[in-house]
Amino acid sequence: MRWIVRRAIIAFLTVFTAMTLSFFVIKAMPGDPIDALAQAFVRQYYMSYEEAYRLALAAAPFVPKGPVWKQYVEYMTKFFRGDLGVSISFSTGKKVAEILADAIPWTVLVVATSLVISFLMGIVIGMVMAYKHGSKLDSSLIVAFSILRSIPEYIVAILLLWILAFQMGLFPTGGRYDYWALELLKKGDVLAFLGNVLWHAALPILTWIITHISGWALAMRGSTIGVLGEDFITYAKVRGLPSRRIVIKYVGKNAILPLFTSFMLSLGFMFGGSIFIEFIFSYQGVGWVLYQSITQRDWYLMLGAFNIIIIAVVLGALLADMLYGFLDPRIRRGGTT
Amino acid sequence: MKISHLRLGVKAFIEDWILFPLSVIVHNVKALVGFIILLFYIAMATIGPHVVPYPRSFTCPPYLPPTIFRWPPSLEHPLGCDYIGTDIWAQIVWGSTTVLEIAFIAGIVTTLVGIAVGMIAGFLGGKVDAVLMAITDVVMTIPGLPLLIVLASVIRTSSPLVVGLMLSITAWAGLARAIRSQVLSLKYREFVEAAKALGMPTWHIVFREIMPNLMSFVAINFIFATVGAIYGSVGLYFLGVLPFTAFNWGIMLNMAFRQAGALYSLHTIHYLLAPIFAIIGLQIGLILFSYAIDEIFNPRLRARA
Numbered sequence: 001m002r003w004i005v006r007r008a009i010i011a012f013l014t015v016f017t018a019m020t021l022s023f024f025v026i027k028a029m030p031g032d033p034i035d036a037l038a039q040a041f042v043r044q045y046y047m048s049y050e051e052a053y054r055l056a057l058a059a060a061p062f063v064p065k066g067p068v069w070k071q072y073v074e075y076m077t078k079f080f081r082g083d084l085g086v087s088i089s090f091s092t093g094k095k096v097a098e099i100l101a102d103a104i105p106w107t108v109l110v111v112a113t114s115l116v117i118s119f120l121m122g123i124v125i126g127m128v129m130a131y132k133h134g135s136k137l138d139s140s141l142i143v144a145f146s147i148l149r150s151i152p153e154y155i156v157a158i159l160l161l162w163i164l165a166f167q168m169g170l171f172p173t174g175g176r177y178d179y180w181a182l183e184l185l186k187k188g189d190v191l192a193f194l195g196n197v198l199w200h201a202a203l204p205i206l207t208w209i210i211t212h213i214s215g216w217a218l219a220m221r222g223s224t225i226g227v228l229g230e231d232f233i234t235y236a237k238v239r240g241l242p243s244r245r246i247v248i249k250y251v252g253k254n255a256i257l258p259l260f261t262s263f264m265l266s267l268g269f270m271f272g273g274s275i276f277i278e279f280i281f282s283y284q285g286v287g288w289v290l291y292q293s294i295t296q297r298d299w300y301l302m303l304g305a306f307n308i309i310i311i312a313v314v315l316g317a318l319l320a321d322m323l324y325g326f327l328d329p330r331i332r333r334g335g336t337t
Numbered sequence: 338m339k340i341s342h343l344r345l346g347v348k349a350f351i352e353d354w355i356l357f358p359l360s361v362i363v364h365n366v367k368a369l370v371g372f373i374i375l376l377f378y379i380a381m382a383t384i385g386p387h388v389v390p391y392p393r394s395f396t397c398p399p400y401l402p403p404t405i406f407r408w409p410p411s412l413e414h415p416l417g418c419d420y421i422g423t424d425i426w427a428q429i430v431w432g433s434t435t436v437l438e439i440a441f442i443a444g445i446v447t448t449l450v451g452i453a454v455g456m457i458a459g460f461l462g463g464k465v466d467a468v469l470m471a472i473t474d475v476v477m478t479i480p481g482l483p484l485l486i487v488l489a490s491v492i493r494t495s496s497p498l499v500v501g502l503m504l505s506i507t508a509w510a511g512l513a514r515a516i517r518s519q520v521l522s523l524k525y526r527e528f529v530e531a532a533k534a535l536g537m538p539t540w541h542i543v544f545r546e547i548m549p550n551l552m553s554f555v556a557i558n559f560i561f562a563t564v565g566a567i568y569g570s571v572g573l574y575f576l577g578v579l580p581f582t583a584f585n586w587g588i589m590l591n592m593a594f595r596q597a598g599a600l601y602s603l604h605t606i607h608y609l610l611a612p613i614f615a616i617i618g619l620q621i622g623l624i625l626f627s628y629a630i631d632e633i634f635n636p637r638l639r640a641r642a
Contacts, residue, residue, distance in 0.1 A: 158590070
């Protein structure tokens with residue numbers, strides 16, 4: 001129990017330090033948010049710069065003022081009370097917490113679905129590779145996967161968007177759902193709306209799966225080969241246990257354990273990495289909001305999105321450590337550390 | 338006497354670091370293919386800009402399809418032209434220089450910082466270890482890509498050196514952790530204990546006993562750091578957060594994706610596909626080449642050769 005408390009304190013300090021660092025880096029960004037907003041108005045509504053600047057000045061009450069350290073103290077105290085400030089650019093004056101609450105579920109939908117699918121597929125493929133290690137199939141899959149892993153997801157995303165959406169018209173070219181689907185939802189047709197949502201999320205999910213499956217398969221292959229050499233597997237075989245049982249209960253379970261930590265960590269990292277995919281598919285999730293906030297110099301929104309990602313990463317690591325302790329009997333019974 | 342000594346040293350060096358690696362590469366088909374691909378890219382980045390003319394706009398018909406696939410093939414505009422009549426092959430060649438420079442600098446810096454932090458933490462242990470690992474944990478927590486975008490807009494430079502350094506800021510932490518655990522597992526092995534018992538100085542233990550055992554691990558990670566830096570730098574240019582003052586494949590991707598609307602029609606797609614193939618080819622070359630690394634650097638395999 002003392003171990004968990006210590007681990008939680010370290011996690012909190014990590015969050016605090018990472019938040020502080022990102023606060024000052026973001027504050028060092030050049031560029032005036034009012035100017036950035038005015039230029040956005042000029043582009044969007046074709047108005048003169050003076051007019052746009054006057055309109056942008058209406059946002060002035062929301063632009064933070066005073067010395068940076070005072071802003072820092074104010075921001076941090078408010079943050080831990082749940083007040084993330086207001087957005088300057090995104091429908092000016094809207095609460096950052098509201099914007100993020102609207103964006104997060106969509107990123108979670110895409111990231112969690114693709115993480116689970118690619119993890120499961122990777123585990124099955126990795127185990128098959130391990131059982132056939134040394135074979136032609138194994139060695140060619142290793143090469144194919146290590147190359148696939150090095151191909152950037154933005155390239156996969158662009159290719160999928162070009163072929164499946166623009167040329168073949170199988171999937172929408174962007175957005176989270178169609179407006180007609182929202183009308184259907186209002187009429188009570190939930191299934192049709194969900195179908196539309198999945199149809200829009202399909203390409204982002206497919207991109208993640210294509211780029212992540214190789215990592216899981218290679219990791220599972222290595223882990224399984226390690227387990228296959230262990231004595232308890234030989235013993236189980238000698239005892240004449242059915243091979244299905246050995247594959248699933250003895251090999252599978254023990255080989256997955258070491259992958260578990262990276263599974264939990266991935267969730268947080270994929271949040272940050274969703275910028276490219278959400279940018280390409282104009283999918284309004286956290287990555288999209290973060291990209292927009294950076295180009296608009298929308299400090300509070302940027303900080304809010306950053307800190308949410310930081311907290312997600314640290315929480316994921318913390319949960320992984322704790323669950324790992326429960327799952328691995330050696331740690332569970334070892335007790336002291 | 339001294340000269341023959343030096344000659345022996347040079348000969349041993351050539352045998353160890355040129356002839357031996359080459360024989361490994363030649364005997365490994367994957368590594369050989371990777372090596373040839375990498376040589377092609379390095380030639381493109383170094384000699385290319387002296388041979389291929391500077392890409393200028395309005396010098397050929399907009400969206401001219403690649404002439405190399407035409408019959409008879411022509412080399413005038415081998416990959417065709419973009420939306421304002423700039424030769425695409427010239428843009429690929431001139432862009433390769435910055436892509437490779439950034440990747441190389443980021444790879445070197447990431448690896449060196451990772452080695453230094455991991456070695457010091459693992460070797461000294463105690464408070465130093467605790468502090469260094471706390472820093473490493475924080476760096477690993479900060480979302481890398483978003484931070485890079487913010488940094489890119491703070492610094493606003495397209496100097497390959499600065500972009501390379503920037504990409505290393507978040508990249509070293511994972512390697513440092515891995516090196517540290519490797520050092521911890523090597524620290525109490527017999528051969529290190531023996532060197533300590535013989536009263537060997539610390540630098541000898543670090544560079545002569547521990548380092549050689551880490552070399553293949555370090556070299557593989559250098560390649561991975563390079564692959565990661567190509568991903569990062571091209572991605573930042575693609576998002577348009579770095580200034581478009583130099584040539585880079587990411588800028589071409591951005592232009593094709595956002596400005597030129599290459600996705601809509603088939604006769605503009607070569608502008609988008611050219612940088613995509615350039616990036617994928619380079620990554621494939623690096624990964625295939627990495628298959629020779631273990632054999633080249635592994636001290637036990639070396640001894641056998």
